Amino acid sequence: MFVINCPYCGERDQQEFKAGGEAHIERPKQPTELSDDEWAEYLFMRKNIKGVQFERWNHAHGCRKWFNMVRDTSNDEIKLVYKMGEKPPLE
Amino acid sequence: MKNKYSIFSLIKNAFSYHENWQKAWKDPQPKKEYDAVIVGGGGHGLATAYYLAKKHNMKNIAVVEKGWIGGGNTGRNTTIIRSNYLWDASAGLYDHALKIWEGLSQELNYNVMFSQRGVMNLAHNLQDVRDLKRRTHANRLNGIDAVYLNTEEVKKFCPIINTSPDIRYPVLGGTLQRRAGTARHDAVAWGYARGADEMGVDIIQNCEVKGIKRNGDSVEGIETTKGFIKTNKVGVVAAGHSSVIANMAGLRLPLESKPLQALVSEPVKPVIDTVVMSNAVHAYVSQSDKGELVIGAGTDDYVSYSQKGSHQIVEGTLNAILELYPIFSRMRMLRQWGGIVDICPDASPILSKTSIKGLYFNCGWGTGGFKATPGSGDLFAHTIANDEPHKLNAAFNLNRFVSGDLVDEHGAAAVAH
Secondary structure (H helix, E strand, O other), X not given: OOEEXXXXXXXXXXXXXXXXXXXXXXXXXOHHHOOXXXXXXXXXXXXOOOOEEEEEEEOOOOXXXXXXXXXXXXXXXXXXEEEOOOOOOOO | OOOOOOHHHHHHHXXXXXXXXXXXXXXXXXXXXXXXEEEOOOHHHHHHHHHHHHHXXXXXXXXXXXXXOOOOHHHOOOOEXXXXXXXXXXXXXXXXXXXXXXXXXXXHOOXXXXXXXXXXXXXXXXXXXXXXXXXXXXXXXXXXXXXEXXXXXXXXXXXXXXXXXXXXXXXXXXXXXXXXXXXXXXXXXXXXXXXXHHOOOEEEOOOOEEEEEEEOOEEEEEEEOOEEEEOOOEEEOOHHHHHHHHHHOOOOEOOEEEEEEEEEEEEOOOXXXXXXXXXXXXXXXXXXXXXXXXXXXEEOOOOOOOXXXXXHHHHXXXXXXHHHOHHHOOOOEEEEEEEEEEEOOOOOOEEEEOOOEOEEEEEOEOOOOHHHHHHHHHHHXXXXXXXXXXXXXXXXXOOHHHHOOOOOOOOOOOOOO
């Protein structure tokens, strides 16, 4: 069990949160121009990193807001949380 | 030549205090070059090597495994085998495996303890009832045995289930596949390893793949912790770590790796002689030959390679188990574990060529790969040997995520994925 620090509510139990998968996947600006390969890349292909990964999370049983998280998937250690729309940290 | 396992060899070896049994497989160092290398020494990988050698006469091949064979999800699953899938493509794939299971112990001369004790899937609401009836019909059209049971018949088949209408998720009915059941997971890995070794396959343990060497669009070999191995064909069967290997070759896969948990209880006398699965409450249970209850829980919703799952997943499953089987209320759990499973968006596996010549992937089995072990090995060997899929695994190609021709077993299958 780990505690997640919601950027809006502070530290809460992990049970209150839902994971929303990989972050910073941009919706195509011109969907009509996309080839099937590009659609597949956008819809289905994932980095699925073993190590530090950028993710979206939702405080589903709290403020219900979405936010971003930097997490090490090899040991579930949370490095950082930041709000939606903020630039991902470089490091 | 391997000595045949039989009652006579058992008696003969008893005279030497069982100290002179032949080694089941060698422990070789890698050669410089192979005709094909299988990455991953779990059940699927070893089965692939076995069928490559046996049916496609490729003897100069190796299986490389970063730990020891069968030490990953193969040795840590709930051992359930069934083929009652909804869609034709899945039914074909899983029933192919089930048919091989039925003769596997004889074929391998290794007792995999395949036990056709039946698998029962429960319905807890009206939609479950409709879905399960539909699936029963679909199964029978595909030649797979399936029957629908009402509540009384469920109770008769498995008397310890609480069929009271007053529980939170009452049992409204269920389906039964009698040919389904369980097998001894370790024995499957060991049996295939012994069989493959006998035909000359090198099984190389403690050898982790560090890189895949490409020459343009084709594979040239693999970098490992035991040095470079030259080969033109690499079959990757790495389960939860498939994306990590794909990344080495510059590929992306439609997979997410998540922890799936299971647990076993202290051993008790026989109390449940079948496998009972419940989709709606996500709990399934059977009893091992040692007497432990083997309980399967669900996956967490986040990507993780930590081999640890969340506590609330186990708690939710045990709540459901206790409501369905009040008799288990004082059982103590012996151990719990999390394995990393690779889940596809459509919850169906990938057995496929890739855009890189000579690189093949067998992955995406998600939460239910064990049941397919023999069929998966057979079809993947076919795909590698012929550089073309068999008709039974043609639908499970990587290109389906581009074409949109998904095999959407999510929720349509008998149990939650």
